[in-house]
Amino acid sequence: METIEEKLQEYKQQTVNQMHAPSELEGRLRDALQRVPAKKRSMNKTVAWIASAVAALILMVGAYEYPALAYYFNINLNTLSFAEVVEQGYGQSVDKSITLQDGTVVTIQGVIADDNVFRMYYTIDRPAGIAFTDDDFRRYGFENLRGFLTNSDSLRGGGGPGKTKSQFVGDHDFKPVSPFARTLTVTFTEWLDNGKKLSYPITFNFEANKAMKSIIKEDLSESIAVDKGTIHYDYITASPTSTIVKGHYELEEYPRFSGETKLYVNGTEVGRSGAGGHNPDFQLQFAAFPTDNIHSIDLVLENFEGYHKINEPISLASPSDRSIKIGDEKLWIRSVTKTETGYDIVIARNQFTFLEKDNLSIQAGGHVIPVSSISEERPWDLKNGNIMWEQTYSFNTTDKPEFLLVNGYQYIKKYNKKISIPVDNKK
């Protein structure tokens, strides 16, 4: 008789092991990663840049303003610890602590604010002699930030070891806060071993006059036509910590790929740090502008989701591993094989080229036969550094397939379209 271990093994083979990660997983994960701002470089103390005394040129319009400090260039706020931020004359000290049940102390050291972010610097000190572990990092967290006209979601956080093994030094970004807020409350959370979560509100004063002004903050009315609609660019904010471009899509559906958009200031590319959005809005995030002396700002849509309509039937007469060029992309009709129930056709393509499944059919013996099933995708290694992806398309017919009928395919298309953002550089 089967043992329970064998039964479990069988169960695993027959259920869970039959499950495979969906083909779109990689794209989803890559997009998720793209939305995360690029890692801050390690907090190297050799930030030897000297703040020059060039006052920031401020070109501003907007409903409200931070009373605001002007920002001086030549420092990169994203690489500094809070002490260094203060040394440069920015930021607001907070220095508020709470003590958790086990004696761990959480201290908000200070904050900096601008139009794109509210950044909070903090330390967590475990009781003396107890090391701060990865597990602690998972147990602790910050939830949203509230205050007058303010309910800012958490955006990201990070940090590293502090002075001792017991200390963690981190910073956490929230969505920007209202300049009218005078006190802010952040919620620190702790998961206990028993699965319960404790919340600790920490309230502190916010000095909006220590917030930093943006270099540019303006509405845009630019758009780029793509295969399935239009991308509209609505707003740009270049703050001392980052640059955010907001827009919306006018497309049949939210794009599968966010594509690659580059930002150039005075002809020099500004590093991209993320993208995201909720249908139909999107947001692109870049590093801070390298200078306040701006002559030109250009956005270049390098690639984006494209659609190629296929008008001609594709011959199935001579399957082979040689590609067929259709539009910008290639397809491979690798094989046409008779099976017990009909014909299987193996078609390969680039990883991000997707044949439209609606109305996908073949012409055989004068009839049009719709596809009955499509397999999971499998890699096909061309052994020349390229890996294509193939799928088996099955058709129920006794007639030999003559042509493949498909509406079109979706792919990553090179657009290379540029829009120039007007610069009002005359004060």
Place this chain on the structure above:
Amino acid sequence: MNVSHLVRQAQKGNKEALLQLIMADQDAYYRLAYTYMGNEHDAMDAMEDMIVTLYEKIDQLQKGEAFYSWSKTILVNRCRTLLRKKGRFFPLEDEQDLSLAAFTDDNPYRHTESELNMQVLLSHLNAQQREAIELRYVHDLPYQTIADMTGAPLGTIKSRISQGILKLKAMIGGDRYGDDRGEITGV
């Protein structure tokens, strides 16, 4: 694939290296997420959250070779948090609650006789035993990793697994199984 090398790359901020690490074991991550979330959509959401957390926290990973157990722990934590938000996971409050959401009726991976049997058998364990047994026998995770994932001490995990196995043995051991489940549930 050199895991430690890729981990170091990822620690330097190389997103592709991190993605490569995950994709190399994508089915295992997906199966794990699916077991908890019970559907593709939520499983993929959990994995997206996981990779963002990994990217933000990978600096803190000291041993590259621990990447897989560390990242899977983060995935399970994320799944449990998502389930808590949905009110579907109460392993502590309600021991009898069949809270592992996997294998609901719309699950396409449930067809054969014997797996249904196993499904029925597992449903008679309490949520904690079932979770530990699935992590151990279905996802092949080491005891220590399961302890990290569930936040329970190692000894507790071992005992949950051995008691769960005993209970399962009791169920298939005799001819009582099948028409006399009510009695066995109480074990």
